[in-house]
Amino acid sequence: MRKVEFTPDQLEKEVFETYSNSDYNFFVDENGMYYGSIGNGKEFQLGSLKDVELFLMEG
Numbered sequence: 850m851r852k853v854e855f856t857p858d859q860l861e862k863e864v865f866e867t868y869s870n871s872d873y874n875f876f877v878d879e880n881g882m883y884y885g886s887i888g889n890g891k892e893f894q895l896g897s898l899k900d901v902e903l904f905l906m907e908g
Contacts, residue, residue, distance in 0.1 A: 850878045860902060867905045875901060 853875045857865050876884045876892065883901050884892045895901050 850876045850884070853877050853883070859898070860905075864902045864905045867908055871905070873905075 855865065855868055855875070859865075860868060872887050874886045874888070875895075876886070878884070881897070883895045883898060885895050885901070885904065886892045895904055
């Protein structure tokens with residue numbers, strides 16, 4: 850699994866702003882499944898990139 854640092858062209862503008870101002874870290878595995886964590890805490894499964902966006906929008 851590798852850590853993901855999103856860029857503005859990967860997320861909708863409002864979602865990227867939320868991501869930029871958050872303490873969340875995101876990871877993706879070899880199957881394209883995304884996970885999140887707060888700081889160095891326990892990881893939780895999100896799913897696709899769209900699921901990451903939905904998670905950030907719900908904030």
